[in-house]
Amino acid sequence: MDFTEIYKQTSGLVASSPQDARYILIAIENRLIVRRSDTFQITHAWTVEDKVDSGPSSQKGTTVGVASTMSASGDTTITGIGWSSDSRYILACSAGRGAVNVFSLLDEAWTARIQGGVEGIVKAEWAPEGRNIVCFSDWTLRVTIWSLSTGKATYIQYPKYGGKCFAFVPGSNLFILAERHKSKDSIGIYDTSSGYQLLRHFPVLTQSLSSLCVSTNEYIAISENTLEFKVYIYNFAGILLGTFLPEEEAGMGVRHMSWHPSGTVLAVSGWSDKIYLLNHFNWAPISIIEFRARIPAETIVWKEPVGWFEATHGRGFLPYDRVKRTMIARDTTGSASTGGCLQMEWNIKGTGLLVIWENSPTAVHVYQNGEKIRPQLGTVLLHSNAVICAAWNPVKEWKLGISCGGCSIYTWWKADGDGEIGECIGVPAKKFSVKELRWTTHGNGFLLVDKHAFACAFEVEDD
Incomplete structure (x- = not known):
């Protein structure tokens, strides 16, 4: 296995390009750097600047709207990065100033900017098709989906906040979001191919939904709050298919949920030394790993x-x-x-x-x-x-x-x-500690991430 030199990074913000693993994206404070994964030479570099525009930000025909004309001043430190699915665009989220900057790998002069309003932007990520950006506001006020193609935005009010409360369904055009309206939990299903139009909205039985997990077979598993071990399984039509509540798990919540790739078995674990594998016929355990x-x-x-x-x-x-x-x-x-x-x-x-x-x-x-x-x-x-x-x-x-x-x-x-x-x-390397290990896109090496630095390790192919 061959190792690269040690390079700087901030907050573990390092990502390899998803389509071909040819590039590595790095954030260092308010700077974005793209390196080739074979030579590690710098191919692109940008600086996220603290500037204010009075209208939509656009260059060379592509426009992204601005949610507010309020000042964008604030901490420009990058808090999140991401590649579009085709590796043509990258985003940099700066939660301190509630803004997202977008750059093109094919045209370094092209840029776009999304500026949040008073609610700010605490998290942003690409939708699977690579032309929409999903932005999460502070205080769980709303989710905003910005289109790079049209510059228009779609707003979804009152989402449940957290990385486990939304999902894009693999192989489909559906976006699943946990929401809370009038002090009651609900699930919204949106069509990504038609501007995130609402397809179905239905209430769920949770008192305070903690997480959701979506299978490829159109099942949605949702867990109750962190003090109660209870799992509900719904289909995309909003019909409750089953409830799982083991007596021995009373008093503590669900810790992990994971669908088998076939979509027919759900693995659930809590705070005991057990993992329950639920089948899709009656949602009872077919096996218990202990x-x-x-x-x-x-x-x-x-x-x-x-x-x-x-x-x-x-x-x-x-x-x-x-x-x-x-x-x-x-x-x-x-x-x-x-x-x-x-x-x-x-x-x-x-x-x-x-x-x-x-x-x-x-x-x-x-x-x-x-x-x-x-x-x-x-x-x-x-x-x-x-x-x-x-x-x-x-x-x-x-x-x-x-x-x-x-x-x-x-x-x-x-x-x-x-x-x-x-x-x-x-x-x-000296004074390097592998805090996080990530496989590259093609599985031929690792991104090794320390607190303020990273390195890559690649497998050596036999001649």
Whole structure:
């Protein structure tokens, strides 16, 4: 694996281009920089300036309206970045001044700006088609969708705020938004192909909706507030299909929800050491995954070698040690209320489920499916320090990237013939700590993010 030099960034704002992974977008305070991913040469650079316009901002025929003519003065530090789906445009959100700047990769002179009104803009992201920008105001007042093509805006009042309260349905033209009108929760379904026209609006049974999760099979799972473990499943017509409320989870809310890629099974976890897999026939558990300190005899266990980083001076590539272990020690340093899983993620085909349990934070549990979705513990990866992030490869079915927060990363994958390979890889840098690990778009490398810096690591292809 080859590593790049260390480069500056702010607030972890680094992203590879989604279409071809040819470019890497970086934010440094109020500056945007685009580098080539092969040579890391700078190809584009912009500065987000604190300036005020009295009308719509437009250049070369493309217009984006301005929500207000109020002053745009304020902190120009960039708080969010994003690529359009075709990698032609990028956005930079500055929450301090309630504005979004848009730039073109094909024409560096072209710019557009969205200026929020008194409600501001705290978050902005691209819609899947890459020509609309979804802006979230402060105080949960409204969501505004701005069109780069027409310069017009569509307003949706009183959304439930949070990253888990809206979703674009994959493979369709639908936008799902949790809303709250007259102190009651509801779901709005909007058609993105017709200017976000409202298709359906229906009330839900939650007292205070906490999150929603949408499947490819037109199911919407919503969870109750953080103090009550209750999940409701609706279809897109607004019909309640099922309710899940396990007695043993009383008093604590839902922590994670994740649909299997097939859209037929919903994984739900709370604050106990259990994950419930609900089927789409009666929305009852078809299987329950439970953390157990005792490891089954058929499970493969890998362990990070003791002292490998010091022995290789942080520049080594060492395999995990295959060990015979029957027990995993529970973490007893947390409070009595801690438990459940810190992370839960299906792989690209749904044949594997990655779980990091809070009671065993140094271990990565990999559950594997057979012909039916009944995950069994197949592999456990043990580390010297707590795992802070792990991610499935977006292209390869059985490949993981793992970080424990130090100056090293870990990879695990299934080789041909059902064999397994795991490696501990030192990052050749001083004073660098991998706080976040992200796969590149094509799954051939990582973005390694520290607090104020980042580097890239790319797999070396065999000749």
